[in-house]
Amino acid sequence: MSLLQLDKVTKTFGGLKAVDNVSYTVESGSIVGLIGPNGAGKTTIFNLITGNYRPNQGDIRFEERSVVKLPTHQIVALGIARTFQTIRLFQKLSALENVLAGCHCRMRAGALAAMARLPFQRREERKALELAMAELRFVGLGQQADQMAANLSYGNQRLLEIARALATQPRLIILDEPAGGMNDQETAALVGLIRNIRARGVTVLLIEHDMSLVMKVCEQIVVVEYGSKIAEGDPAAIKQNPRVIEAYLGTDEE
Amino acid sequence: MKTRRSLIYALFCGILVVLPVFLNAYWVDVLNNVGLYGILALSLNVILGYAGMFHMGHAAFYAIGAYTTAILNTAYHIPVLWLMPLSGLVAGFFALIVARPIIHLRGDYLLIVTIGMVEIVRIALINNVFGITGGANGIFGIARPEIFGFQIRRPHEFFYLIWAFMAVTIYLFYRLENSRFGRALTYLREDDVAAEGSGINTAHYKLAAFVIGAFWAGMVGTLYAAKMTIIAPESFNFWESVVMFMIVLLGGSGSIPGVILGAFLVVGLPEIFREFATARMLIFGAAMVAMMIFRTEGILPPQPRKYPPVGELLTGEAKP
Amino acid sequence: MEQFFQQLTNGLAVGGIYALIALGYTMVYGVLKLINFAHGDLFTIGAYLGLTLLTTMGLADRLGPLGAVLLLAVMVMGLVGVIGALLERIAYRPLRESPRLSAVVSALGASIFFQNTVMLIYGARFRVYPHDILPKVAVNIFGLQIPLIRILMLLTSVLLMVALYLFIQRTKIGTAIRAAAIDQGAARLMGIDVDKVIMIVFLIGPSLGGAAGLMVGLYYGQINFTMGWIYGLKAFTAAILGGIGNIPGAMVGGILLGVIEALGAAYISIAWKDAIAFCVLILILIVRPTGLLGERVAEKV
Numbered sequence: 001m002s003l004l005q006l007d008k009v010t011k012t013f014g015g016l017k018a019v020d021n022v023s024y025t026v027e028s029g030s031i032v033g034l035i036g037p038n039g040a041g042k043t044t045i046f047n048l049i050t051g052n053y054r055p056n057q058g059d060i061r062f063e064e065r066s067v068v069k070l071p072t073h074q075i076v077a078l079g080i081a082r083t084f085q086t087i088r089l090f091q092k093l094s095a096l097e098n099v100l101a102g103c104h105c106r107m108r109a110g111a112l113a114a115m116a117r118l119p120f121q122r123r124e125e126r127k128a129l130e131l132a133m134a135e136l137r138f139v140g141l142g143q144q145a146d147q148m149a150a151n152l153s154y155g156n157q158r159l160l161e162i163a164r165a166l167a168t169q170p171r172l173i174i175l176d177e178p179a180g181g182m183n184d185q186e187t188a189a190l191v192g193l194i195r196n197i198r199a200r201g202v203t204v205l206l207i208e209h210d211m212s213l214v215m216k217v218c219e220q221i222v223v224v225e226y227g228s229k230i231a232e233g234d235p236a237a238i239k240q241n242p243r244v245i246e247a248y249l250g251t252d253e254e
Numbered sequence: 255m256k257t258r259r260s261l262i263y264a265l266f267c268g269i270l271v272v273l274p275v276f277l278n279a280y281w282v283d284v285l286n287n288v289g290l291y292g293i294l295a296l297s298l299n300v301i302l303g304y305a306g307m308f309h310m311g312h313a314a315f316y317a318i319g320a321y322t323t324a325i326l327n328t329a330y331h332i333p334v335l336w337l338m339p340l341s342g343l344v345a346g347f348f349a350l351i352v353a354r355p356i357i358h359l360r361g362d363y364l365l366i367v368t369i370g371m372v373e374i375v376r377i378a379l380i381n382n383v384f385g386i387t388g389g390a391n392g393i394f395g396i397a398r399p400e401i402f403g404f405q406i407r408r409p410h411e412f413f414y415l416i417w418a419f420m421a422v423t424i425y426l427f428y429r430l431e432n433s434r435f436g437r438a439l440t441y442l443r444e445d446d447v448a449a450e451g452s453g454i455n456t457a458h459y460k461l462a463a464f465v466i467g468a469f470w471a472g473m474v475g476t477l478y479a480a481k482m483t484i485i486a487p488e489s490f491n492f493w494e495s496v497v498m499f500m501i502v503l504l505g506g507s508g509s510i511p512g513v514i515l516g517a518f519l520v521v522g523l524p525e526i527f528r529e530f531a532t533a534r535m536l537i538f539g540a541a542m543v544a545m546m547i548f549r550t551e552g553i554l555p556p557q558p559r560k561y562p563p564v565g566e567l568l569t570g571e572a573k574p
Numbered sequence: 575m576e577q578f579f580q581q582l583t584n585g586l587a588v589g590g591i592y593a594l595i596a597l598g599y600t601m602v603y604g605v606l607k608l609i610n611f612a613h614g615d616l617f618t619i620g621a622y623l624g625l626t627l628l629t630t631m632g633l634a635d636r637l638g639p640l641g642a643v644l645l646l647a648v649m650v651m652g653l654v655g656v657i658g659a660l661l662e663r664i665a666y667r668p669l670r671e672s673p674r675l676s677a678v679v680s681a682l683g684a685s686i687f688f689q690n691t692v693m694l695i696y697g698a699r700f701r702v703y704p705h706d707i708l709p710k711v712a713v714n715i716f717g718l719q720i721p722l723i724r725i726l727m728l729l730t731s732v733l734l735m736v737a738l739y740l741f742i743q744r745t746k747i748g749t750a751i752r753a754a755a756i757d758q759g760a761a762r763l764m765g766i767d768v769d770k771v772i773m774i775v776f777l778i779g780p781s782l783g784g785a786a787g788l789m790v791g792l793y794y795g796q797i798n799f800t801m802g803w804i805y806g807l808k809a810f811t812a813a814i815l816g817g818i819g820n821i822p823g824a825m826v827g828g829i830l831l832g833v834i835e836a837l838g839a840a841y842i843s844i845a846w847k848d849a850i851a852f853c854v855l856i857l858i859l860i861v862r863p864t865g866l867l868g869e870r871v872a873e874k875v
Contacts, residue, residue, distance in 0.1 A: 050451065076453035088448035090441060096561060101441045107434050114433030115426040121433070128434075129561060168453050174447060175528030303702040308675060355860050362678055363859050366810065371853040373807075377849045492803075496686065503679060536690040542683025547668045567860050 102167025306443030319475025345472025392486030589832020590731025614806015620784025658780025817868025
């Protein structure tokens with residue numbers, strides 16, 4: 001079943017067409033990569049999916065339901081979680097507290113329940129803590145739960161963002177350059193993590209510049225350049241696609 | 255470390271409970287003012303400290319609470335203490351209406367708008383809007399609070415009423431701080447894009463912070479009205495907001511003990527150094543500048559939240 | 575109809591004052607992205623310094639009205655400019671790298687400090703400017719008797735604004751200021767001494783505010799230590815109305831606000847006059863925060 005559908009999505013900023021008539025589908029249970037040269041509009045597409053921007057034209061459907069008019073937090077509640085290209089953690093808070101932010105949308109207690117410390121509120125808090133710890137262990141940061149986010153290594157900060165996103169219990173997780181700043185060892189571990197995420201039943205959509213990672217882990221790849229989709233297919237096909245090669249390496253000067 | 259803090263707090267509470275016995279009426283009244291401003295600052299702390307919204311119009315909510323009590327009490331003779339929650343509700347409702355359109359404004363713009371708001375409220379009160387606010391002279395003849403027939407009149411009696419309310423406030427706000435709600439405010443203060451992206455309805459929580467802060471300030475307004483029996487628009491001007499703002503900032507933005515310490519310093523110190531009272535605002539101004547340069551977090555900044563130790567949490571399976 | 579034009583010219587004159595003060599806000603905001611809350615109090619200091627200089631030095635007797643006012647203006651503008659530069663050095667420069675709120679609070683603190691200093695030195699009551707400095711004649715324009723002083727004020731404001739505009743657009747320093755306002759980092763890399771540029775902005779902006787203070791003293795005849803608060807807020811509204819950071823915008827905003835206020839006070843109610851400015855402010859911030867002449871800037875996520 002198609003989980004996410006982009007249908008002729010266009011986004012302009014002033015005179016610039018950042019995303020131009022892009023359509024593609026993400027099937028449930030798959031790992032899809034979105035690649036393209038810098039400035040091709042990849043992060044803009046992500047921001048359109050998560051509701052940070054609104055498309056000028058076209059529609060985006062998640063589980064058959066249009067999400068373009070919804071505020072971001074509602075899209076998260078529906079089941080789409082994301083990480084940010086520039087890491088956006090709560091730097092002064094602990095790793096655990098960062099992940100707890102993800103738990104928020106699956107909890108109910110409000111101000112009154114908090115002040116009264118109702119039984120359901122206390123149970124909910126306990127469960128949230130357990131879930132947060134579980135997600136930290138899942139990404140491999142179980143030992144760093146009490147560490148301040150700013151003190152974690154760059155690679156670990158990226159993992160923490162993933163843990164926070166997973167805590168929202170999404171059906172689709174969007175990773176924006178998760179391997180950015182990671183060394184080879186960490187990148188290799190990331191491949192395993194992405195596969196584990198899929199094994200949990202979460203569909204993965206990711207932007208990446210690290211081609212080895214993309215080729216190894218993605219089943220389907222979409223290529224954009226200057227805001228338009230120029231190719232779509234499995235890794236082997238994309239590797240040989242002349243348009244893609246031209247976009248990344250340029251053509252020979254005659 | 256934790257037990258030492260608890261000990262200090264317990265000692266402080268103990269001293270406070272018996273203090274009125276040793277002090278004359280004047281100094282007890284000073285402590286009453288410390289208490290009132292302290293609770294006001296704690297309510298502002300929800301908006302400014304927890305949610306990080308630059309709000310300098312808090313006196314408006316205080317005013318609305320006080321005036322609600324004054325009007326309903328003098329017109330319908332409803333007992334003052336019954337009017338406390340009602341005044342809070344009116345102030346909270348006002349905050350709901352006023353904050354909704356401005357909640358998305360960026361920091362310094364929000365600051366300016368809140369200043370404008372408090373001034374408009376004050377001007378409206380002076381101009382006797384709807385004919386019920388008594389104009390520049392205000393309203394007089396507000397009744398004293400009564401508990402089971404016992405009328406609270408003297409400073410010593412007000413002391414226990416005010417500080418009992420303070421204790422309740424601290425208790426409830428502490429719980430609020432360490433809850434899903436309190437965390438949501440922290441997240442949106444630290445990075446509201448990341449908070450929204452993590453599934454938190456930032457607009458809702460910003461509004462909720464305003465409403466809760468306003469509700470509490472409204473209730474303090476009731477206490478103030480009953481204590482003074484006369485209220486006038488001049489008691490609720492922008493400078494009152496500045497004093498509350500200073501208490502939060504100086505004491506420790508986002509920290510309950512910090513705010514209370516701030517109240518003692520900002521309200522209490524000038525009383526101790528009476529000769530400097532006229533230059534009090536001058537020193538305030540210089541202190542604000544110095545605080546920002548040398549210690550932005552305030553004297554007693556908030557401590558990180560405590561969670562059960564990592565090992566204690568049971569292993570859970572990450573569910574799909 | 576006569577009343578309309580009287581109020582209109584009144585509004586223009588007052589608007590000129592708002593515009594001069596607004597320029598100070600907008601220039602500082604342009605380079606530092608900071609709302610200088612203390613600016614209104616620099617305006618007040620200008621008014622009080624003018625009073626002191628005028629009465630102690632007996633300029634009116636020695637130089638005649640025009641000469642006195644000119645010399646006074648130069649002195650007041652110079653002094654207030656220097657105070658402005660000092661303010662920047664002490665209260666704002668250490669906070670360049672700090673979060674925005676710190677500088678805003680520092681500005682508020684400086685404002686409180688200045689205001690209370692003025693109060694302690696000059697007292698809390700209204701102080702009166704000598705009445706007979708400027709001639710109280712009225713000029714006949716299109717059959718209306720318009721006070722000369724009103725016209726002079728408007729002319730002075732316009733003159734100062736034009737001078738500032740030319741300075742910003744045509745001189746090297748003016749260009750440096752514009753560059754620093756767009757991107758401080760890039761300006762620094764281009765060899766612009768940003769610290770000096772900022773200092774100059776704090777010399778010019780406050781000096782214009784000081785001039786406005788002097789004019790208010792001469793026009794209205796009485797001054798008070800709290801006037802910086804109300805004038806400052808209105809001028810700030812004017813700056814926002816025109817588009818904060820935009821110099822022609824501040825000029826347009828100031829005049830416009832002056833006119834709206836004067837007509838509103840005449841035709842709606844004088845008691846709510848001050849509230850008009852606040853309402854305009856809140857409306858603008860909700861509906862069009864970038865102001866009339868400002869540009870929309872998108873934020874990258």
